[in-house]
Amino acid sequence: xxxxAIADIHGNLPALEAVLADVRHAGAxxxxxxxxxxxxxxxxxxxxxxxxxxxxxxxxNADREVCERRTRFGPLATWSADRLGExxxxxxxxxxxxxxxxxxxxxxxxxxxxxxxxxxxxxYTCATPDGEVLDxxxxxxxxxxxxxxxxxQFDRMLSSGLRVVNPGSVGPYEGRRGAFWALLGPGVExxxxxxxxxxxxxxxxxxxxxxxxxxxxxxxxxxxPDAAIAEFERLRGA
Numbered sequence: 573x574x575x576x577a578i579a580d581i582h583g584n585l586p587a588l589e590a591v592l593a594d595v596r597h598a599g600a601x602x603x604x605x606x607x608x609x610x611x612x613x614x615x616x617x618x619x620x621x622x623x624x625x626x627x628x629x630x631x632x633n634a635d636r637e638v639c640e641r642r643t644r645f646g647p648l649a650t651w652s653a654d655r656l657g658e659x660x661x662x663x664x665x666x667x668x669x670x671x672x673x674x675x676x677x678x679x680x681x682x683x684x685x686x687x688x689x690x691x692x693x694x695x696y697t698c699a700t701p702d703g704e705v706l707d708x709x710x711x712x713x714x715x716x717x718x719x720x721x722x723x724x725q726f727d728r729m730l731s732s733g734l735r736v737v738n739p740g741s742v743g744p745y746e747g748r749r750g751a752f753w754a755l756l757g758p759g760v761e762x763x764x765x766x767x768x769x770x771x772x773x774x775x776x777x778x779x780x781x782x783x784x785x786x787x788x789x790x791x792x793x794x795x796x797p798d799a800a801i802a803e804f805e806r807l808r809g810a
Contacts, residue, residue: 573675574757575682576600579720580741581622582634583612583652584791586775587742587751588621590767598755598763604673606720606739607632607686610664613781615652619660631667632686632720633693639665647782672714678758679735680715687721695808697801698726698738706732718756722804724797725752725762735760743787744794 576595581588595603605627610619611634622629637649639661653661670689673682686692687708694708709717716735725740737760740752749769755761773788795803 573601573673573677574599574755575602575604575673575676576753576755577604577606577684577718577737577739578742578753579606579686579718579739580608580632580723580743581605581610581612581618582608582741582743583610583615583618583781584742584751584772585614585617585621586767586772587765588618591742591751591753591765592621592625594763594765595753600755602673603627604671604684604718605629606684606718607692608634608720610635610656610660611638611649611652613776613779613783615656616660619656619664623663628671628673628684629667630671630684630686631664631669631692635664635667636692646784651782676716676757679756679760681713682716682718682756683712683714684718687719692721695722695804697722697724697804698728699801699805700808700810702731705736706730706734709734709736716756716760718754722800724800724804725754727754727760727762739763744790745797745800746794747796748794749791 603625607630638652641650641653670685676682687694696705718737723741723745726738729735739754742751751765753763
Protein backbone atom coordinates (compact mmCIF):
# COMPACT_ATOMS: atom_id res chain seq x y z
CA UNK A 573 0.00 0.00 0.00
CA UNK A 574 1.24 3.47 -0.92
CA UNK A 575 -0.04 6.40 1.12
CA UNK A 576 -0.24 10.11 0.33
CA ALA A 577 0.19 12.20 3.48
CA ILE A 578 -0.87 15.82 3.69
CA ALA A 579 -1.23 18.22 6.61
CA ASP A 580 -2.17 21.77 7.55
CA ILE A 581 -4.61 22.45 4.73
CA HIS A 582 -6.10 25.36 6.69
CA GLY A 583 -9.05 25.66 4.35
CA ASN A 584 -6.89 26.40 1.30
CA LEU A 585 -9.08 24.87 -1.40
CA PRO A 586 -7.03 25.73 -4.52
CA ALA A 587 -3.91 24.17 -2.97
CA LEU A 588 -5.82 21.09 -1.84
CA GLU A 589 -7.34 20.57 -5.28
CA ALA A 590 -3.92 20.80 -6.89
CA VAL A 591 -2.37 18.35 -4.43
CA LEU A 592 -5.15 15.82 -4.84
CA ALA A 593 -4.69 15.90 -8.61
CA ASP A 594 -1.03 15.00 -8.09
CA VAL A 595 -1.98 12.34 -5.54
CA ARG A 596 -4.26 10.68 -8.10
CA HIS A 597 -1.51 10.85 -10.71
CA ALA A 598 0.93 9.21 -8.27
CA GLY A 599 -1.43 6.28 -7.81
CA ALA A 600 -1.63 6.42 -4.00
CA UNK A 601 -3.92 3.83 -2.45
CA UNK A 602 -4.86 5.94 0.57
CA UNK A 603 -4.90 9.60 1.64
CA UNK A 604 -4.18 10.62 5.23
CA UNK A 605 -4.51 14.12 6.65
CA UNK A 606 -2.36 14.97 9.67
CA UNK A 607 -4.60 17.70 11.05
CA UNK A 608 -5.65 21.33 10.58
CA UNK A 609 -8.10 20.85 7.73
CA UNK A 610 -11.08 23.13 8.34
CA UNK A 611 -9.92 26.45 9.79
CA UNK A 612 -9.59 28.70 6.78
CA UNK A 613 -11.29 30.48 3.90
CA UNK A 614 -12.97 27.40 2.37
CA UNK A 615 -13.78 25.14 5.35
CA UNK A 616 -16.85 23.46 3.82
CA UNK A 617 -15.25 22.76 0.47
CA UNK A 618 -12.10 21.32 2.07
CA UNK A 619 -14.10 19.20 4.51
CA UNK A 620 -16.24 17.80 1.69
CA UNK A 621 -13.25 17.17 -0.56
CA UNK A 622 -11.30 15.10 1.97
CA UNK A 623 -14.50 13.21 2.82
CA UNK A 624 -15.13 12.39 -0.85
CA UNK A 625 -11.51 11.30 -1.19
CA UNK A 626 -12.06 8.76 1.60
CA UNK A 627 -9.22 10.29 3.59
CA UNK A 628 -8.29 9.18 7.07
CA UNK A 629 -8.18 12.43 9.03
CA UNK A 630 -6.71 13.21 12.43
CA UNK A 631 -7.55 16.28 14.48
CA UNK A 632 -5.27 19.29 14.64
CA ASN A 633 -5.31 22.16 17.10
CA ALA A 634 -6.97 24.46 14.54
CA ASP A 635 -9.68 21.85 13.89
CA ARG A 636 -10.35 21.72 17.64
CA GLU A 637 -10.56 25.51 17.79
CA VAL A 638 -13.23 25.41 15.05
CA CYS A 639 -15.25 22.66 16.74
CA GLU A 640 -15.16 24.54 20.03
CA ARG A 641 -15.82 27.90 18.32
CA ARG A 642 -12.87 29.49 20.09
CA THR A 643 -11.31 32.83 19.18
CA ARG A 644 -7.79 32.11 20.46
CA PHE A 645 -6.29 32.80 17.05
CA GLY A 646 -8.80 35.43 15.99
CA PRO A 647 -12.25 35.22 14.37
CA LEU A 648 -11.39 32.61 11.71
CA ALA A 649 -12.37 29.61 13.84
CA THR A 650 -15.85 30.97 14.53
CA TRP A 651 -16.25 32.06 10.91
CA SER A 652 -15.31 28.56 9.76
CA ALA A 653 -17.62 26.89 12.26
CA ASP A 654 -20.59 29.00 11.17
CA ARG A 655 -20.10 27.88 7.57
CA LEU A 656 -19.55 24.22 8.37
CA GLY A 657 -22.81 23.82 10.27
CA GLU A 658 -23.63 21.36 13.01
CA UNK A 659 -23.60 18.17 10.93
CA UNK A 660 -20.07 18.66 9.58
CA UNK A 661 -18.83 19.92 12.95
CA UNK A 662 -20.16 16.77 14.61
CA UNK A 663 -18.12 14.66 12.20
CA UNK A 664 -14.99 16.77 12.71
CA UNK A 665 -15.37 16.42 16.47
CA UNK A 666 -14.97 12.65 16.08
CA UNK A 667 -11.62 12.91 14.30
CA UNK A 668 -9.10 11.15 16.57
CA UNK A 669 -5.78 12.51 17.77
CA UNK A 670 -3.95 9.64 16.08
CA UNK A 671 -4.37 6.73 13.70
CA UNK A 672 -2.12 3.75 12.99
CA UNK A 673 -1.73 2.39 9.47
CA UNK A 674 -0.70 -1.18 8.78
CA UNK A 675 0.87 -2.50 5.61
CA UNK A 676 2.53 0.61 4.17
CA UNK A 677 5.02 -0.69 1.62
CA UNK A 678 8.54 -0.84 3.01
CA UNK A 679 7.78 1.21 6.12
CA UNK A 680 5.91 -1.07 8.51
CA UNK A 681 3.46 0.45 10.96
CA UNK A 682 2.89 4.17 10.52
CA UNK A 683 1.42 6.44 13.18
CA UNK A 684 -0.35 9.60 11.96
CA UNK A 685 -0.94 12.50 14.35
CA UNK A 686 -0.85 16.29 14.26
CA UNK A 687 1.70 16.89 17.03
CA UNK A 688 1.77 13.87 19.35
CA UNK A 689 -0.60 10.91 19.92
CA UNK A 690 -1.83 12.57 23.13
CA UNK A 691 -1.98 16.27 22.29
CA UNK A 692 -2.39 18.46 19.21
CA UNK A 693 -0.28 21.32 20.60
CA UNK A 694 3.38 20.39 21.37
CA UNK A 695 5.90 22.02 19.06
CA TYR A 696 9.03 20.38 17.70
CA THR A 697 10.95 20.71 14.46
CA CYS A 698 13.76 19.04 12.56
CA ALA A 699 16.13 21.05 14.79
CA THR A 700 14.69 19.86 18.12
CA PRO A 701 17.05 17.45 19.92
CA ASP A 702 16.18 13.77 19.58
CA GLY A 703 15.61 13.25 23.29
CA GLU A 704 13.07 16.04 23.51
CA VAL A 705 11.15 14.76 20.48
CA LEU A 706 11.10 11.25 21.93
CA ASP A 707 9.87 12.56 25.29
CA UNK A 708 7.02 14.38 23.55
CA UNK A 709 6.00 11.51 21.27
CA UNK A 710 6.38 8.70 23.80
CA UNK A 711 6.04 5.10 22.67
CA UNK A 712 4.15 5.42 19.39
CA UNK A 713 4.12 1.69 18.65
CA UNK A 714 5.21 2.22 15.06
CA UNK A 715 8.30 2.44 12.91
CA UNK A 716 7.30 5.76 11.33
CA UNK A 717 5.43 8.78 12.71
CA UNK A 718 3.80 11.20 10.26
CA UNK A 719 3.14 14.58 11.89
CA UNK A 720 2.13 18.11 10.96
CA UNK A 721 1.72 21.33 12.96
CA UNK A 722 4.99 23.12 12.13
CA UNK A 723 4.50 23.28 8.33
CA UNK A 724 8.10 22.61 7.26
CA GLN A 725 8.89 19.34 5.48
CA PHE A 726 11.38 16.99 7.07
CA ASP A 727 12.29 13.33 7.18
CA ARG A 728 14.52 12.42 10.12
CA MET A 729 15.61 9.26 11.89
CA LEU A 730 15.73 9.59 15.66
CA SER A 731 18.33 7.83 17.80
CA SER A 732 15.67 5.35 18.91
CA GLY A 733 15.16 4.21 15.32
CA LEU A 734 11.83 6.01 14.99
CA ARG A 735 11.50 7.79 11.64
CA VAL A 736 9.56 11.07 11.89
CA VAL A 737 8.14 12.63 8.72
CA ASN A 738 6.47 16.01 8.36
CA PRO A 739 4.93 16.21 4.87
CA GLY A 740 4.83 20.00 5.03
CA SER A 741 1.80 22.22 4.55
CA VAL A 742 -0.47 23.31 1.74
CA GLY A 743 0.46 26.79 2.98
CA PRO A 744 3.75 28.69 3.32
CA TYR A 745 7.15 28.27 5.02
CA GLU A 746 9.10 26.29 2.44
CA GLY A 747 10.91 29.21 0.85
CA ARG A 748 8.91 28.90 -2.36
CA ARG A 749 5.28 29.10 -3.33
CA GLY A 750 3.16 25.99 -3.50
CA ALA A 751 1.72 23.10 -1.53
CA PHE A 752 3.77 20.37 0.10
CA TRP A 753 3.02 16.72 0.89
CA ALA A 754 4.64 13.29 1.03
CA LEU A 755 4.29 9.92 -0.64
CA LEU A 756 4.92 6.92 1.62
CA GLY A 757 5.93 3.51 0.35
CA PRO A 758 8.29 1.92 -0.20
CA GLY A 759 10.34 4.92 0.95
CA VAL A 760 9.45 8.52 1.79
CA GLU A 761 9.22 11.01 -1.08
CA UNK A 762 8.75 14.65 -0.12
CA UNK A 763 6.62 16.34 -2.77
CA UNK A 764 5.88 19.87 -4.02
CA UNK A 765 2.80 20.88 -6.00
CA UNK A 766 2.44 24.25 -7.67
CA UNK A 767 -0.84 26.14 -7.91
CA UNK A 768 -2.07 29.65 -8.69
CA UNK A 769 -1.17 31.34 -5.41
CA UNK A 770 -1.94 34.87 -6.61
CA UNK A 771 -5.36 33.72 -7.81
CA UNK A 772 -6.02 32.01 -4.48
CA UNK A 773 -5.08 35.13 -2.50
CA UNK A 774 -7.33 37.29 -4.69
CA UNK A 775 -10.20 34.83 -4.21
CA UNK A 776 -9.73 34.84 -0.41
CA UNK A 777 -9.89 38.62 -0.36
CA UNK A 778 -13.00 38.63 -2.53
CA UNK A 779 -14.60 36.00 -0.31
CA UNK A 780 -14.19 38.22 2.72
CA UNK A 781 -12.80 35.50 4.96
CA UNK A 782 -11.13 36.93 8.10
CA UNK A 783 -7.65 35.83 7.07
CA UNK A 784 -4.95 38.23 8.20
CA UNK A 785 -3.01 40.07 5.51
CA UNK A 786 0.17 38.79 7.13
CA UNK A 787 -0.95 35.21 6.45
CA UNK A 788 -1.84 36.04 2.85
CA UNK A 789 1.56 37.63 2.49
CA UNK A 790 3.19 34.37 3.59
CA UNK A 791 1.42 32.56 0.78
CA UNK A 792 2.82 35.04 -1.72
CA UNK A 793 6.27 35.35 -0.16
CA UNK A 794 6.88 32.29 2.01
CA UNK A 795 9.37 32.27 4.83
CA UNK A 796 12.59 30.42 4.22
CA PRO A 797 12.53 27.07 6.07
CA ASP A 798 15.37 28.11 8.40
CA ALA A 799 13.41 31.20 9.46
CA ALA A 800 10.25 29.18 10.09
CA ILE A 801 12.16 26.57 12.08
CA ALA A 802 13.82 29.27 14.18
CA GLU A 803 10.44 30.84 14.95
CA PHE A 804 8.90 27.53 16.00
CA GLU A 805 11.95 26.73 18.13
CA ARG A 806 11.47 30.11 19.83
CA LEU A 807 7.81 29.37 20.43
CA ARG A 808 8.63 26.08 22.10
CA GLY A 809 11.09 27.91 24.37
CA ALA A 810 14.36 26.67 22.94
